[in-house]
Amino acid sequence: MTDEVDAQDEDEIDLASLSDDELTEQMHDDLYDGLRDEIVEGTNILLERGWDPGKVLNDALVEGMRIVGIDFRDGILFVPEVLLAANAMKGGMAILRPLLAETGAPTLGKAVIGTVKGDIHDIGKNLVGMMWEGAGLEVIDIGINNPVENYLKAIEEHKPDIIGMSALLTTTMPYMKVVIDTLIEKGIREDFVVLVGGAPLNEEFGKAIGADAYCRDAAVAVETAKSLLAAKRAAA
Numbered sequence: 001m002t003d004e005v006d007a008q009d010e011d012e013i014d015l016a017s018l019s020d021d022e023l024t025e026q027m028h029d030d031l032y033d034g035l036r037d038e039i040v041e042g043t044n045i046l047l048e049r050g051w052d053p054g055k056v057l058n059d060a061l062v063e064g065m066r067i068v069g070i071d072f073r074d075g076i077l078f079v080p081e082v083l084l085a086a087n088a089m090k091g092g093m094a095i096l097r098p099l100l101a102e103t104g105a106p107t108l109g110k111a112v113i114g115t116v117k118g119d120i121h122d123i124g125k126n127l128v129g130m131m132w133e134g135a136g137l138e139v140i141d142i143g144i145n146n147p148v149e150n151y152l153k154a155i156e157e158h159k160p161d162i163i164g165m166s167a168l169l170t171t172t173m174p175y176m177k178v179v180i181d182t183l184i185e186k187g188i189r190e191d192f193v194v195l196v197g198g199a200p201l202n203e204e205f206g207k208a209i210g211a212d213a214y215c216r217d218a219a220v221a222v223e224t225a226k227s228l229l230a231a232k233r234a235a236a
């Protein structure tokens with residue numbers, strides 16, 4: 001991209017005039033800056049140029065969110081900025097999701113995520129869900145204050161690969177074990193990758209309750225989900 005274009009205001013860049021490579025790079029920048037309207041426009045332009053929906057997802061959106069995730073992990077970006085980036089990603093996903101469903105394009109996998117019973121905090125959960133979606137997972141967010149029955153209902157309905165549980169209160173942390181113990185009792189624990197997170201948790205707690213991993217933040221949750229899903233599929 002020329003210095004002249006770089007110097008222009010974001011609003012003044014004519015996305016339609018960019019080559020495919022320039023446009024995908026610009027979309028990475030726009031995701032990073034949380035510019036939802038530009039992501040929607042760029043997504044539509046690439047589709048109009050005959051791009052496969054899966055290619056738009058992976059090359060423009062997932063790659064852009066990967067960059068966001070790295071800088072979040074490294075402390076360059078913070079939660080408000082990542083939430084803006086994830087919201088911009090959702091603008092593109094709203095266009096792509098029905099097209100991907102039509103083509104039967106495979107996703108990275110499917111994840112059910114929710115905050116456990118007694119806990120109504122959701123910012124961390126929302127961030128993980130958005131970042132997972134940005135990495136190519138299909139995410140079913142069951143919200144806050146979830147008894148074990150809600151997880152079981154979501155499992156039966158959606159047949160996920162991953163179950164994610166969040167807690168921000170020390171008093172609600174033990175309920176994660178209730179959910180995991182119920183999965184064990186029903187003989188289905190090994191069917192899923194179980195990931196837990198939240199400010200008061202740590203790695204030792206995650207191991208003690210029988211989770212596959214504790215994820216300290218959304219960027220780690222993305223890396224962990226990808227690596228454990230790959231390992232589980234390789235073992236199968």
